[in-house]
Amino acid sequence: MTSRELWIGTYPVAGAGTPVGRGEGVWSVPFDDETGALGEPRQVATVPSPSFVAQQGARLFAVVEDDPGAVVGFPVDGPDRAASLVPSAPVPSGGAYPCHVVATEHALLVANYGSGTLGVLPLDAAGSLTAAAPEVHGHAGSGPNADRQEGPHAHFVALAPGGRHVLVVDLGTDQVRRYAWDGRTATPDGIAVTFPPGTGPRHLDFSPDGRFAYVSGELDVAVHVLAWDAATATGTLVQSVPAVVPAVVPAVVPPGSDEGARVDGDATGQAGSGDDVLPSHLVLDGDQVLVTVRGADVLTRWQVGTDGLLGAGTSHPLGGHWPRHFAVVGAWVVVALERSGELVVLSRDGAVRGRTALPSATCVLPRA
Template identity: 40%
Template sequence: MVGRQGDRQRAYIGSFTAAGGAGILTAAVDADSGALTVLGATDTVPDPSYLALSPAGDTLYAVSETSAGAVAAYHLKGDKPEQAGAPVPVGGAAPTHIAVHDGHVLTANYGSGSVTAVPLRPDGSLAPAPSGVLPHSGTGPHPQRQQGPHAHQVLPDPSGDWVVSVDLGTDSVRVCELTAEGELLPHREVALRPGSGPRHLAFHPRGDRAYVLNELAPTVTICTWDAADGTLRPVGEAAVLPGPTDGDGEAFPSQIVVAPDGRFLWTATRGQDVISVLALDEDGLRPRLAATVPCGGHWPRDLAVDASGRFLYAANERSGDVTWFAIDPGTGIPRRAGSVAAPAASCVIFD
């Protein structure tokens, strides 16, 4: 999501304050080079690890990834976001992801394995309590990571008719409906390969394909998506790393993004500290691993691509930086172009 506030494009970088992060960093974006220049920081809530913008781009929302779990809103009127009211508890532990949909903020709560909907007021601020909390249930075969549900991501589908949540603990993706009253109603649960540990999902810009990045077995699950009846159907898997992908304990994929033109998808893998380039065929069902390149730091937790498809950004948590890359338009391979310090960086988005 890229736009402009005033005459200058901005990026917002989330971080873990418990690990030395500065909260939410605001940075100017050079439209020609993709370079980031930090303008300031806002540290009013602990561990604002994931961020989302309102459709109008004038309000920023952040999870507070703590055991209590909360979400905060910020008005964007200058270089420093201004908090709009007190943080609102989400009724779940350790929210790791946030999305804005149909007058609500949605959070995926990893610690409690649930999804929350918090209503928005007309001015973009948060209502004082959630309108719905949907608990997940189930387990998986991994003895440490899958003893219970761990919702890792929540997002609307491209049609806007459905809410999709990805659960690492239950090896499944849930499709829900968000009612006008803010209740999350389960529609169906889609099982993925046991032990794969699905983490994040990205839709193809065409809207009828989805790609689920698995954290515990470094692969992408390719799915078809039918918005008419909310049906997600797994049809295959593709490796995101060369060589064996299961069981080495040193590869933890974190994020997946699809090129705006639908020709490539990129994934980040912590431990290996690489960005993988997968080329997509015309129907989007057979991703091919084309290359891996260093992420420019250590422990890449998040990736973001600008709307033009020219630049890719990696938020490297443990090295404390955001690195940007120029993307080769023919091959999709990113070339490192620079970086900016961002301690305990966990997320980067654009206005």
């Protein structure tokens, strides 16, 4: 047995948008790389709404998705992996409702969804959070969906290929914002990508050679391929495909709606449940792109061609509700099903190989 540990972030048990501080926290789950088996989950820290976690060296960091937002850190370098984690004092995230964090050597990069801001939180020489005020970068703009895009909503942060720019995926303005990056400080540097109005970009990933980027569109229920110019850190849209295959969804989200498209059929063509259909996390796994889709409750997989474009896709039912995030772990995909309160493991062919209960799971991170 080859066992490793998964860190799991969570929402309050009552779900996103409900009051925080009701016992939610960070969990640890043993995972067998060879068989895909999940061990018994154990809550290792009590933190209000730690919806996303990231690790840098001997430190684990978790956002506190609230208004105002915060980030906490935990040392995870002890010999006892079963030990509980002791959080640091929370520090401001640089805005409201932080939903994503990237840990670099000298700073944390935080996407604050509610305020639309990028927060840059300095780390000390030991890699711990400091009491210094975060560097905060705001934005302006909106989109055609009056309720979901009334202003900027930073949803995801990434370093561009080459490491010289920070990118912020902004669901509210249909843009990817660009910041020059020196390893410690972010400087506004324009817009890297502008999507068609109403796209609602959420998460992205890059091809290993840096020539293409792949972006999940939350509001248009699609996955978008960008040709990426590393020299200028600029993307050009070259392909868009439906995020559920097969599916019948509206081609355009009506302006003013606070919902994504509604599914008219699930991945098997059967009648859907009437839930909103909202793509969430996206990962490039070798020569395939994977995305989870809430409402349709599937993981969709596409083959990437030598030209960077996506071929035929396949949507795999997950047997649970509201897949918010996932991680590729060896030969397996581990998906957090928030509303059904569980983790599910899929093999490369999309077959469900196991599941375990875990309240309001929102983020899956293999321990470094």
